[in-house]
Amino acid sequence: MGSTSAGAGTPDQRTPEQRRADVIDAALALFAEGSFDEVTAEQIAARANVSRRTFFYYFPSKADVLFSVHADALAALRRLVAEQPAGLSEIEAVEGAWAAFTDAPTSTGEPGRARAEQLLRAAAGSVILRGRQHDLHTAYEEAVASGLADRRGLTAPDDEARLAAALAQAIVSRATRRW
Secondary structure, eight states, X not given: OOOOOSOTTSOOOOOHHHHHHHHHHHHHHHHHHSOGGGOOHHHHHHHHTOOHHHHHHHOSSHHHHHHXXXXXXXXXXXXXXXXXXXXXXXXXXXXXXXXXXHHSBOTTSSBHHHHHHHHHHHHHTOHHHHHHHHHHHHHHHHHHHHHHHHHTTOXXXXXXXXXXXXXXXXXXXXXXXXX
């Protein structure tokens, strides 16, 4: 698990980012031990050594712990797509960007691929989480389409960029399920 505070009555020296990462770590650990539906926000807060109120400051629900998308992550994926070499096809550019993106550490310090595997395992048993997973997929698809547009000097994704992004996201989705 991530950083913890010193103890009861001691000021929490963690940064907001560390506390947030600790909540994510705690949730993933608890979801691995039991099902998503059985784990409560209170249990996650206790494991992360934060108050229930702090938990809800960072995440409106326990599903948001798993599927919260930072605007920074979407911007990073968009930038990685846009920066791929001009000689690559759009699908190759998306492949290169996703490879770099999933190798990069998440807010919890683990590689993005490991986080994706944890999310898939947690979502497998919950209809709610599968819906949230779809929302996440859509957000990444939009980031990829925007990156492809940036790569071609467009102000917004055109049909070609959207189609390439949708195809690439379908491939990424299939690949992550096979992990």
